[in-house]
Amino acid sequence: MEWEVVIGCEIHSQLATKSKIFSGASTAYGAEPNTQACAVDLGLPGVLPVLNKEAVRMAVKFGLAVGAELTKRSVFARKNYFYPDLPKGYQISQFELPIVGIGHLDIELEDGSTKRIGITRAHLEEDAGKSLHEDFHGMTGIDLNRAGTPLLEIVSEPDLRSAKEAVAYMKKIHSLVRYLEICDGNMQEGSFRCDANVSVRPMGQKELGTRAEVKNLNSFRFVERAIDYEVERQIDVIESGGKVVQETRLYDSDKGETRAMRSKEEANDYRYFPDPDLLPVELEDDFIEMVRSTLPELPDAKKERFTEQYSLSTYDASVLTASREMGDFYETVVTASGGDAKVAANWVMGDFSASLNKDNKEISESVVTAEMLAGMLKRIADNTISGKIAKEVFEAMWNGEGDADTVIDKKGLKQITDSGAIEAIIDDVINNNPKQAEQYRGGKEQLFGFFVGQVMKATQGKANPGQVNELLKKKLNS
Amino acid sequence: MSLDRSDVEKIAHLARLAISEEDIPGYTHNLSNILDLVAQMDAVDTSGVEPMAHPLDATQRLRADEVSETNQREAFQKIAPATEASLYLVPQVIE
Amino acid sequence: MHNKTIAELSAGLKNGDFSSEELTRSFLARIEKLDPQVNSYISVTTDEALSQAREADKRIAAGNASALTGVPIAQKDIFCTNGVKTSSGSKMLDKFIAPYDATVVSKFNQAGAVMLGKTNMDEFAMGSSNETSFYGPVKNPWDLTAVPGGSSGGSAAAVAARLAPGATGTDTGGSIRQPAALCGITGIKPTYGRVSRYGMIAFASSLDQAGPMERTSEDCALMLNAMAGFDERDSTSVEKDVPDYTASLNDDLKGLKIGLPREYFGEGLDSEVAKVIEASIEEYKKQGAEIVEISLPNTGLAVPTYYVVAPAECSSNLSRMDGVRFGHRCDNPADLEDLYKRSRGEGFGAEVKRRIMIGAYALSAGYYDAYYLKAQKLRQLISDDFKKAFEQVDVIMGPTSPTTAFNLGEKSDDPVTMYLSDIYTIAVNLAGLPGMSVPAGFVGQRPVGLQIIGNYFEEARLLNVAHKFQQASDWHQRAPENFSD
Known part of the structure; x- marks a missing residue:
């Protein structure tokens, strides 16, 4: 059977602000653990979030660059789940009303044609901290420096039909966010992270197949390999009579394969609701126009x-x-x-x-x-x-x-352009190679290259090639 | 609205609350009663009513992008139940 | 000294009648002697209080004192106080020494007030009787077999028993007004957004609001002057100038239009309480106020609506109590899930767990629209009722609570009955309006509170209306027998 691959991408792009999205702590990369996690980032009792203007400006800039509808009143919501790198027990994100609505991006395909990829939405949210899995006597260590770093999550439509298209799309977004100077794009440091929702369906079928979300794609090379692997895996599962399970899978770059994530086994019920600590974000026309005027x-x-x-x-x-x-x-x-x-x-x-x-x-x-x-x-x-x-x-x-x-x-690489000097060298070369000169004059014109080579050799390549050609012809033919 | 034992167990899990076996009937009873109280909401037709998330009709104020917080790790970790190498410790997380 | 109001103490300090240190010592001694009867304090901060008092004395001597410099007050244990245990009435935070000050606390520190200690409260402010506190129930100074109300029951009892001239409270569904009523003191819940919530341990973020609890309206005005104001750390704080709340206290009430909602005087209201309220309305008539009968038709829906909105928000707000960065952590967790479940299972009391579960349920997949969204729509209708009413009247009056203080243990096994005791206060929080409770009389030896509800940001008017009543009555001056001297 022939299979069609369907891919949608979720890109988490860390916004290049100085301070966090809801606190005044620094976002600088590489600080000592937990030195950049302030009371707000730690979710201490009683603390409250206040939104960073720069994060809003950057999201708007992105929205304008992909021709998206901007949401005049966007709303922050709480996504509730328990995880040690998530201090408050909820992530402040946007759910029903993201700041950036439907947009699009054109990518170039290998055959030189372009394809328009739909962008479903892009929303602002806070990043989580990091779990460090070195063994502390059977315990995991948590560093919350990254907690609260602003993210723009860019969600594409399932418009991509191959790993190569997915890579082209991701590269294009990567290039765009750097053009816009809203993200440094550093994939090693995790500033730009891609997840791919991959499914397959028999060619011609309308309904989408069951998708798996592949995470941990921290280079474009891995994106392509991970998707190719995942596509093969899904086709194998179906062709051997099985069913693809909707799940989150982690790409293991050492083994070159994807595997189901154990921690995400149970279906999550995130209990989204509008964050009562934050008010609707209103985008005024003046603000949007100001941002538009800064678009490169x-x-x-x-x-x-x-x-x-x-x-x-x-x-x-x-x-x-x-x-x-x-x-x-x-x-x-x-x-x-x-x-x-x-x-x-x-x-x-x-x-x-x-x-x-x-x-x-x-x-x-x-x-x-x-x-x-x-x-x-x-x-x-x-x-x-x-x-x-x-x-x-x-x-x-x-x-x-x-x-x-x-x-x-x-x-001393200056070109020799003094025709007298070049002529003198040519004379030397002709005199030193009388046999070849005779053969040339006798009609073996392919020897011309030999003389050019000799002249260039004698001048260490510095003689002006045009002049050499012209003068050599004159001398040999005289 | 009546909840049963398994509903209560499900909700307790969702909220990450350990509830002892012998306490479950009490919670089941009380939570069901509260939901009965809440069910009085159904008496009113609210079609066409805009939901109110907030008492004041205001919009979000935006903060200038400035680093205003300094490192207070020592003070913050003094109140933490378990830390090592400046990290908060939790039972092993398996991804 | 303990029978003096804050206004009187402030004047006495400035006149040099006594020092802040003397005053503070006298309150600390009273607390030591009398608080075991009422259990109104969770922590008494003797050393810090005395050092603050000495600083205040210097400031007074230097001539740059504010109205509250040197005045001892108590803070509800819901406000984070740097270096001092901040428990929110919960075992979960029994060992939590806050590493920062709440904005309200900073403001009182700047004003030079002296903190005597942290007052008892229902666990995470969830309760109407102060019986859910991890630190044991608070008793009503007027009758030690009765509850003081909640959740700010410790603050109310401390002020009523003259264990502090003033205290802070927070009000999510009546938690300032109801205990103020049940303990015979004066308390005001300002408009949502008037006082910063930063550093106040959140119960239900869209409803919580801090306010002062004193014996007189004038004292409430002095305290609110210090508490109110914009805070850049709280996105829901309002950028609006704070008037001097004492300036209009004596304004004449002639022509004031008082709305009496039909629904606040119907079934469920204790007839003796009704008489007390009616008598106080008569006093307003005497002062030239005009009485208008109004209707708040959705009053009956306030409690059901509240018990979706508040639990939903609290279930999320309390998720940060996970035993990882602060607070109670269970012994030897087997794995991550065990850490969460046992730390939270052990750290939270039954009422808090109930509300977390109701909230988690109301927000869960498949139930959101029927519960949370429905409640938000009803909230709009309830709020609209008030909007319409304020087109006709200047203030709304009625009972703060349908009964006087009930007996300890009387309702603690029946959450729903307990919830219904907040029937007159809850709608005010849903709408975000300012509301106040003023001592209006007694039924037997238990006090009755008159509730005054104002339009948005009309705190000054409420304080004025309350003050004029207190000029003509002495209910607020009465002291419970065991605590009068």
Whole structure:
């Protein structure tokens, strides 16, 4: 039987506020355990929550970026359940009236087409603390520093049809929240966490199959593997006559498999009700317009502009707009070099990106700044160096040997453009290879490359290739 | 509205309350009586009435995003029943 | 000194008639001698009180005293007090030393008031008789076989027995007004949002409101001046200026329109209590007030509605009592579930468990609409009744409680009968209005309270209306025999 895969995603995106969503404690990552858990975060008797304006602003910003309906009066609700990382015995979240309503996001598929993915809602809520499972004589330790960190939970429609689509969607959201500067996107530190609701159904069937929620997907690689594994597992279960159980499953990246979570065995009855400690959040038009005015150019718009303004291919434009930093870097290079946008694109996507990958670095950590790369491109444009020599210059810059002019100067890589000097070298080369010169003149024209090579070798690649070609032809044919 | 023993056991579990065997009949009786009292609500037709969550028709005030709290771990953990290595201890959590 | 009002004590302190330390010592001595009879205090903070008193004396000497500087008061044990046990009347918090001050407590500290101790109360404020306290019942100073009312029964009894000139209380369904009535003192529950709830251990967040309990309306005004005001730590606190509540105490009542709800004088009201209330209404007529008969048709639904809303909120509010970060934790938990169930099972008393279970049930899957949502709609109707009434009248009056204080043990086995004793006070909380109870007379030796309900933020008017009555009566000046000297 042919199976159709149906996936919906829930993304928990930690908002990049300084303080928590309902308290004045810091959200900084990596502090000593429980030093950033204040009375409110600990749920001490008598404490009360007060909503962080910045968290609201960021949620609105996201809503505007995905063309969503904003809820003018959204309501915080309590989700009641007992768990040690949840100090109050309830999580303050949004249930019936989330701040961000229906929106959408377009993703690019492998065949180059785009697909629109529905966003059901996005709501504000507080993060829980962390359970540390190192063994304290059979006990678990609880660190509540993370408790109360603002989260935007972004819920998609079950519009995704493969693990690859799910990854494309998640990457797009990841890129978007970073464009918007509302989340640092750090998956290792848990700032951006994905859960996938996965089900399968016979191709053509209308009703959805029973879904399993796969958690703990803390890298895009894991998302794809976990979903692929889960799809196979569900098909196996059904084909061998069994039934898929609705449950929460944890991805084990070491084993590459998913397993049912023991702690979530029983069906939860969360007893949601409006939090009486908080009042409805009213979004006034002025506030929404103020936030709208701070929206940056979004990935899709930027991509479009890049193809037009810089005459780039769709592919190049989408690579260069994958992150806000990459787009900004590229544009700085183009502007500062004042030169060919395509050449700049090749360098940014080529040697520069390769070096970042090789050293596992972010753009912000790169020694080679956009201005430095632009400086080098200028030297190519004004014939100070050739494209080939530029690779050597780039590598030296990457290794911290200074900007392009410094490297060119220090290493003596300046191109030789003095035709007298080049002619003298050509004369030497012809004189030293009389046999080849004779053969060439006798019609074996493929030997031309040999002479170019000899000349470049003699100049350590610094002779201007155009001039070499021109002068060599003249000399050999004379 | 009459509850039976199993209802009470279910609710006690939901609320994480240990109730001893011999106390269950008493709770069953009292909770049923309270629900009978509450059932008087049904006498009134409330269709079309907006639910009132709050006495005042006000909206949420928003706090500036500033870190105003300092580390008070020592004071807070002094009143904790079980801590180690600055962590709150609970019986092992199995995920 | 113990028979003086706060206003008189404040004047005496400023005149140098006595020092705060002397005054405080005299109250501490009275508490030591007499409180064993009533059990109104859970903690007496002798050392802290004396040190606060000495600070207050310095402040008075320096000439920058407020009206309450040096005045001893008692705090209901529901308010967190930094470094002092804050039990909320529960075994769950028997060892809970609060690591911070409630906003109300900070405000009294800033005013220079002296805290004598923390008063007894129904466990987590759930009760109408003070019999659910882990620390034993409080007895009514007027009759030691009677209950003082609840949940602020300790505060009411302490003030009635002259073991504190004033105390704080909290009122979720009548917990200031009903014990004030049953103990023959004056108490006001302000408009919801008028006094900060920060640091006040929550029972039902959308109903809870703190207020003062004193012998006179004037003292309530002095105390409310210190308590009221916006607090940025409480999202439900109202950003509205606080008037000087003493300023309008003596305003003339000529032309005041008093509404008497038909439903507050019907079946269920003790006929002797009714007579006392009617007599007090006569006094208002004498002062030129106009009586208007009104109707609050949904009065009968207030108790059923309340017993969905309040338990629902409390079931969630008390979930934080889980034996992990503070409070009672059972011995040797076998696993996580055992930790939760036994810590909570052992830490909470029967009435609290009942309400948690009712609340959890009312919010659970399949029941939410029939219970919680229905109750919220009725709450709207009940609130609308008051809105309509206040289009016709300035204040509403009636009995605070349908009977005088009942006997200890009389209703403690029957929750529903107990709940019905709050029939006249509960609707006020559901609507969020201010309400007050004023001593209006006696049936036998047990006091009767007159309830005065005002429109939103009209506390000053209530205090004025109560004060004018007290100018013309002496019910509030009477002292229970065993505690009069």
